[in-house]
Amino acid sequence: MTKNKFDLPNYRKNELSDLAEFIADEYFYDSLICPYKLLKIYGITYSFADYGNAFDGLLEYRAGKFHVYLNSHSVKHKYVPRVRFTLAHELGHYVIDEHRNALKKRLVSPHPSFTNFASDNEAELEADFFASSLLLPKARLLNDIYKRKFSFNLIEEIAAKYQTSIAATLIKFASIGNHPIMIICTINRQIKWFKYSEDFPFKYINYTGAFLVPHNTAAGEYFYENGIKSTEDEIVFAQDWFRIGDRNDYGRKFYEHCIYSDKNDFVLSVIWED
Numbered sequence: 001m002t003k004n005k006f007d008l009p010n011y012r013k014n015e016l017s018d019l020a021e022f023i024a025d026e027y028f029y030d031s032l033i034c035p036y037k038l039l040k041i042y043g044i045t046y047s048f049a050d051y052g053n054a055f056d057g058l059l060e061y062r063a064g065k066f067h068v069y070l071n072s073h074s075v076k077h078k079y080v081p082r083v084r085f086t087l088a089h090e091l092g093h094y095v096i097d098e099h100r101n102a103l104k105k106r107l108v109s110p111h112p113s114f115t116n117f118a119s120d121n122e123a124e125l126e127a128d129f130f131a132s133s134l135l136l137p138k139a140r141l142l143n144d145i146y147k148r149k150f151s152f153n154l155i156e157e158i159a160a161k162y163q164t165s166i167a168a169t170l171i172k173f174a175s176i177g178n179h180p181i182m183i184i185c186t187i188n189r190q191i192k193w194f195k196y197s198e199d200f201p202f203k204y205i206n207y208t209g210a211f212l213v214p215h216n217t218a219a220g221e222y223f224y225e226n227g228i229k230s231t232e233d234e235i236v237f238a239q240d241w242f243r244i245g246d247r248n249d250y251g252r253k254f255y256e257h258c259i260y261s262d263k264n265d266f267v268l269s270v271i272w273e274d
């Protein structure tokens with residue numbers, strides 16, 4: 001199987017998850033994780049201001065000190081899930097030894113980070129996964145989903161409880177959840193990335209042309225049929241979304257639930273089998 005360039009190997013995910021969980025339990029044992037409090041604890045300063053479209057977040061090392069820049073552009077306030085995630089991501093660059101040391105030794109220059117999960121840069125994937133794991137610690141998530149059947153409502157419930165975005169919640173769920181799921185991000189008809197639980201039965205997308213979203217899918221409906229949106233779980237079949245190796249998989253029934261952003265021409269699909 002070829003490596004999915006939009007995801008990290010499992011051993012690395014486990015290391016990052018353990019690191020994040022340790023920090024969450026150390027400082028927020030029975031409370032919601034507050035990344036701003038961690039800044040204080042680590043002695044990192046920050047600014048929250050409008051930087052246009054330059055970045056969502058940026059960690060800078062200057063004169064022996066770390067500083068985080070958080071972009072307030074088109075966000076309501078600094079506690080919305082998106083900014084919480086951006087800050088958790090920048091904290092990842094500080095807490096992960098290799099990242100912090102590279103910044104200190106100036107092996108890498110400060111890089112703009114975007115909270116859209118669209119990067120295939122390894123350091124960005126690591127900081128993203130760390131951020132999801134910090135805000136949604138594994139043991140708490142496992143406890144919340146214990147004996148619960150997977151549904152999109154469950155993801156919304158967890159996202160509301162931990163003040164995380166749906167995307168961040170799905171990514172963490174895919175890595176440790178109790179039900180295999182696939183998450184696919186499509187922007188402007190093109191599949192940007194996908195991530196899946198280890199035990200999800202299919203690993204390849206049945207794309208057309210230049211990685212274009214397949215037609216007979218809920219995401220495809222939005223892009224090919226004048227922006228049709230569905231708030232329900234849509235039924236799709238294995239061959240609609242995935243490349244099928246075994247003929248017996250034709251007609252295998254899945255559910256697809258989408259979230260949309262018209263402004264960004266963006267659809268996030270989550271796909272699961274009953």
Ligand SMILES: [Zn+2]
Pocket residue numbers: 089090093111112113114123124127
């Ligand atoms: Zn980053």
